[in-house]
Amino acid sequence: MRVLLVDDSRLARAELRRLLAAFPDVVVAGEARNADEARALLAAQPxxxxxxxxxxxxxxxxxxxxxxxxxxxxxxxxxxxxxxxxAFEVNALDYLLKPVQEARLTAALDKVRAQLPGDLQAPVAAPVVMAAPVAPLSGHDQVFVKDGERCWFVRLSEVRLFEINGSYTRIYFDQHRPLIPRTLAQLEARLDPKLFFRANRQQIINLSFVAGVEPWFSHSLRLTLRGGAEVVEVSRQQSVRFRELLSL
Known part of the structure; x- marks a missing residue:
C-alpha cells in the first residue's frame, strides 16, 4: 500500500512515518507540506x-x-x-485526531485494504478492527455521532450505556445523551462482547463502568454505573450470564 503524507508539520509527518513503519505492507510514497506539493506528487505517481x-x-x-x-x-x-x-460528507474513510493512536491508525488502514484489489490486500500481524461489518469495534475505536445539529467523535471506551428510546438508541457518555438511528441488535452485533454486555431488552452496558452490583428480584441483579445516575436492572436470564462472565 503506497501512502502519501500531507501535513505542514514536519513533526507530524515524522510521527506518521514512525507509526506506519510497523506495517510491512505500507510504503510511504512521499511527503507534502501543502496542497501544491501534494498535487504535484499525485500527478507524478498514483x-x-x-x-x-x-x-x-x-x-x-x-x-x-x-x-x-x-x-x-x-x-x-x-x-x-x-x-x-x-470529512465524512466528502467520503473520507476515517478521521484521526492528533496525536494519532496506533489502534486507530490500524483500523483506518484496514478500511483502505478492504477497498484495494485482491492482490494488494496484504495480511498484517495487527488485528483487524473495522475491516468487515462483522468485526467488533473495540474500546479504542472512535465513532462519529450526530444528533440534530450537534456532532461528537466519541471513543467507545467512554460510552457507559446504550438504551432504547422509541425507534432510536440513546448513547450515554460524559453528560451527553444523543440519539442515533440504530437498534440495540445492530449495535450488539458490532460491539466487543468482552466490553459491552446486553443487560436486558432495553439496555447494553459498558462493563468497565459497573461500580456496584446488588441482588434483585427473582435472582436477578441491579447494577450501578459510575459517571452518571443510571441504575440498570439485569434480566434474570442475563443475570445468569453476567455471573458466569465475571466469575473466576
Missing amino acids: VDLLLLDIHMPGETGFELLASLEAAPPVVFTTAYDAHALR
Whole structure:
C-alpha cells in the first residue's frame, strides 16, 4: 500500500512515518507540506491512500480534494474534531485526531485494504478492527455521532450505556445523551462482547463502568454505573450470564 503524507508539520509527518513503519505492507510514497506539493506528487505517481491534514498554509485539505479530478482514498489527520461531519460528507474513510493512536491508525488502514484489489490486500500481524461489518469495534475505536445539529467523535471506551428510546438508541457518555438511528441488535452485533454486555431488552452496558452490583428480584441483579445516575436492572436470564462472565 503506497501512502502519501500531507501535513505542514514536519513533526507530524515524522510521527506518521514512525507509526506506519510497523506495517510491512505500507510504503510511504512521499511527503507534502501543502496542497501544491501534494498535487504535484499525485500527478507524478498514483497512491493507495492520502493521509491528509485539514489546516495548512494556503489551501485546506478540503480545498485540495475539491481540486483533484480523481482522489485516492483519504484519511484525515487533524488536531480538531470540529470538521468530522464535513470529512465524512466528502467520503473520507476515517478521521484521526492528533496525536494519532496506533489502534486507530490500524483500523483506518484496514478500511483502505478492504477497498484495494485482491492482490494488494496484504495480511498484517495487527488485528483487524473495522475491516468487515462483522468485526467488533473495540474500546479504542472512535465513532462519529450526530444528533440534530450537534456532532461528537466519541471513543467507545467512554460510552457507559446504550438504551432504547422509541425507534432510536440513546448513547450515554460524559453528560451527553444523543440519539442515533440504530437498534440495540445492530449495535450488539458490532460491539466487543468482552466490553459491552446486553443487560436486558432495553439496555447494553459498558462493563468497565459497573461500580456496584446488588441482588434483585427473582435472582436477578441491579447494577450501578459510575459517571452518571443510571441504575440498570439485569434480566434474570442475563443475570445468569453476567455471573458466569465475571466469575473466576
